[in-house]
Amino acid sequence: MRVAALAGGTGAAKLLRGLAACVPGDALTIVGNTGDDAEIWGLHVSPDLDTVAYALAGRLDVARGWGLAGDTFRCLEAMAGLGAETWFNLGDRDLATHLHRTRLLRAGVPLSGVTRDLARRLGVAARLLPMSDDRVRTRVRTPGPGGDRWLDFQEYFVRDKALVEALEVVYEGAGSARPAPGVLDAIAGADAVVVCPSNPVTSVGPILAVPGVAEALGATAAPVVAVSPIVGGAPVSGPAGRLMQARGLPVSPAGVAAAYAPWLTALLVDTRDASCAPELGALGVACVPADVVMTDRASEVALARRVLEAAATAGRRR
Amino acid sequence: MRVAALAGGTGAAKLLRGLAACVPGDALTIVGNTGDDAEIWGLHVSPDLDTVAYALAGRLDVARGWGLAGDTFRCLEAMAGLGAETWFNLGDRDLATHLHRTRLLRAGVPLSGVTRDLARRLGVAARLLPMSDDRVRTRVRTPGPGGDRWLDFQEYFVRDKALVEALEVVYEGAGSARPAPGVLDAIAGADAVVVCPSNPVTSVGPILAVPGVAEALGATAAPVVAVSPIVGGAPVSGPAGRLMQARGLPVSPAGVAAAYAPWLTALLVDTRDASCAPELGALGVACVPADVVMTDRASEVALARRVLEAAATAGRRR
Numbered sequence: 001m002r003v004a005a006l007a008g009g010t011g012a013a014k015l016l017r018g019l020a021a022c023v024p025g026d027a028l029t030i031v032g033n034t035g036d037d038a039e040i041w042g043l044h045v046s047p048d049l050d051t052v053a054y055a056l057a058g059r060l061d062v063a064r065g066w067g068l069a070g071d072t073f074r075c076l077e078a079m080a081g082l083g084a085e086t087w088f089n090l091g092d093r094d095l096a097t098h099l100h101r102t103r104l105l106r107a108g109v110p111l112s113g114v115t116r117d118l119a120r121r122l123g124v125a126a127r128l129l130p131m132s133d134d135r136v137r138t139r140v141r142t143p144g145p146g147g148d149r150w151l152d153f154q155e156y157f158v159r160d161k162a163l164v165e166a167l168e169v170v171y172e173g174a175g176s177a178r179p180a181p182g183v184l185d186a187i188a189g190a191d192a193v194v195v196c197p198s199n200p201v202t203s204v205g206p207i208l209a210v211p212g213v214a215e216a217l218g219a220t221a222a223p224v225v226a227v228s229p230i231v232g233g234a235p236v237s238g239p240a241g242r243l244m245q246a247r248g249l250p251v252s253p254a255g256v257a258a259a260y261a262p263w264l265t266a267l268l269v270d271t272r273d274a275s276c277a278p279e280l281g282a283l284g285v286a287c288v289p290a291d292v293v294m295t296d297r298a299s300e301v302a303l304a305r306r307v308l309e310a311a312a313t314a315g316r317r318r
Numbered sequence: 319m320r321v322a323a324l325a326g327g328t329g330a331a332k333l334l335r336g337l338a339a340c341v342p343g344d345a346l347t348i349v350g351n352t353g354d355d356a357e358i359w360g361l362h363v364s365p366d367l368d369t370v371a372y373a374l375a376g377r378l379d380v381a382r383g384w385g386l387a388g389d390t391f392r393c394l395e396a397m398a399g400l401g402a403e404t405w406f407n408l409g410d411r412d413l414a415t416h417l418h419r420t421r422l423l424r425a426g427v428p429l430s431g432v433t434r435d436l437a438r439r440l441g442v443a444a445r446l447l448p449m450s451d452d453r454v455r456t457r458v459r460t461p462g463p464g465g466d467r468w469l470d471f472q473e474y475f476v477r478d479k480a481l482v483e484a485l486e487v488v489y490e491g492a493g494s495a496r497p498a499p500g501v502l503d504a505i506a507g508a509d510a511v512v513v514c515p516s517n518p519v520t521s522v523g524p525i526l527a528v529p530g531v532a533e534a535l536g537a538t539a540a541p542v543v544a545v546s547p548i549v550g551g552a553p554v555s556g557p558a559g560r561l562m563q564a565r566g567l568p569v570s571p572a573g574v575a576a577a578y579a580p581w582l583t584a585l586l587v588d589t590r591d592a593s594c595a596p597e598l599g600a601l602g603v604a605c606v607p608a609d610v611v612m613t614d615r616a617s618e619v620a621l622a623r624r625v626l627e628a629a630a631t632a633g634r635r636r
Contacts, residue, residue, distance in 0.1 A: 042421035078414030096396030103360035
């Protein structure tokens with residue numbers, strides 16, 4: 001069974017660990033969000049790609065949900081001593097990833113090539129693709145005393161801890177970005193497409209904003225199954241609630257379904273949210289109740305199985 | 319007393335610590351070699367400038383003679399895991415210096431501005447200048463099985479541990495380099511110019527190769543006093559012997575004096591080498607016996623005092 005998965009960071013990493021336990025590495029293609037990539041200390045950081053790669057390599061700091069387990073922060077301390085901004089935590093071992101990536105990018109290797117190289121060196125069996133080799137940057141408009149301000153996603157999310165109001169979200173550069181090599185083929189050739197339980201606006205949204213991706217999702221014969229990142233009216237983690245509001249979406253499984261409605265086959269929702277089935281049905285989306293909150297490795301695998309079962313049940317769409 | 323000092327790395331750092339104890343910070347200008355600068359992992363590393371800055375900040379790893387005391391090497395280990403070359407040891411805290419420098423250089427700040435900024439942030443009172451803001455690279459021609467090879471200085475010195483024969487040394491880019499702002503003025507306006515006990519070929523040589531520097535040394539009214547890095551027919555440390563041979567210089571205090579003869583006033587030589595006085599005299603250089611091997615902070619200060627005394631004894635040249 002060939003699976004293509006659209007992925008953000010922390011939430012996606014959990015489900016992907018589960019999927020990787022169910023599907024051979026060469027049958028799993030992950031399309032990762034790069035809209036929250038950032039330049040930190042002059043280095044190109046791809047937080048979502050790294051979180052997924054580290055998770056699949058068994059090296060993610062699970063407690064934090066980012067970075068490498070057991071990492072140290074000596075360079076960060078020294079950067080603080082030199083007056084650099086240190087709100088984005090780069091660990092000493094983690095730094096190697098960004099140094100390696102930045103050097104290859106400057107040498108002209110596209111991000112997809114760099115990502116393949118890093119994944120291979122980390123021992124990731126699945127195929128990890130950035131959504132695009134072109135620069136796309138998620139930016140958030142927030143209110144400020146002297147007028148609205150546009151923040152880079154990491155400024156909004158990490159520096160300002162997503163505490164400020166989000167008025168608008170845009171994906172700068174998306175309009176002229178091309179899907180990375182393999183992205184459209186993975187969607188078209190999959191037996192199941194999985195949308196991980198990631199923020200629909202700032203994790204999955206940038207991927208969908210790359211011209212051709214939403215069209216491929218609409219055209220694929222594979223069922224498209226998503227897992228709701230919203231449980232009981234609130235996100236499992238992160239600022240999805242505020243950002244869905246900014247996008248005019250209800251903060252509910254129905255809001256998630258609405259964001260994906262044109263091409264979504266089924267949405268796995270928490271058993272507590274099973275009552276949303278009629279709402280989803282009205283959008284043409286099948287409602288599949290499940291335990292969507294992953295608290296350990298066993299629940300990750302169990303949810304992955306449920307996702308693949310839901311896809312098998314839905315069958316081919318055309 | 320205004321002092322201008324020409325400096326390489328480890329040996330220079332010791333004498334400079336001594337000089338900094340004798341002269342107020344704003345009266346000491348150090349012109350550092352950048353011919354052995356290197357790009358490591360995409361970062362601009364200035365080994366000699368850093369060794370001097372760390373030493374004057376009291377943070378040099380004295381046992382190694384490079385890097386920061388107590389540094390760790392987690393990033394380096396991770397870089398090795400990613401297949402990067404790791405023969406040039408960059409510590410985790412040390413990395414911050416190179417990240418900071420690289421980012422500022424890419425933003426268009428000249429190396430002299432970056433060096434001033436780093437020195438200030440590290441708490442260095444003396445004025446530290448790179449010899450030039452322009453790129454100069456010391457390269458060493460070595461014999462190879464398939465013909466001669468040109469190595470960057472760090473490849474020759476660190477990677478290959480200076481074990482291969484040096485046939486020729488060139489300072490790539492020196493011909494069109496300009497002295498960094500302040501370099502010529504410091505030499506012209508000094509009461510004493512000090513040439514630190516550094517390798518005459520690959521530490522002081524690149525500085526002298528920048529057009530205008532040797533002329534300034536010839537024209538300054540200040541006495542120019544050097545400390546011999548050669549004691550008893552061998553260098554105190556490093557590959558100065560082989561490199562002086564490659565340059566056709568005898569590996570002796572007289573060889574050092576010959577390299578600097580056109581403008582050198584006096585050379586401090588080890589008391590064991592006092593018999594070279596006639597040879598030096600023939601070159602027009604006064605021979606000043608001293609304990610030139612610095613083994614602790616007290617001997618650094620003592621030697622610095624001897625240097626300043628020798629300069630005062632020589633008096634103004636014109």
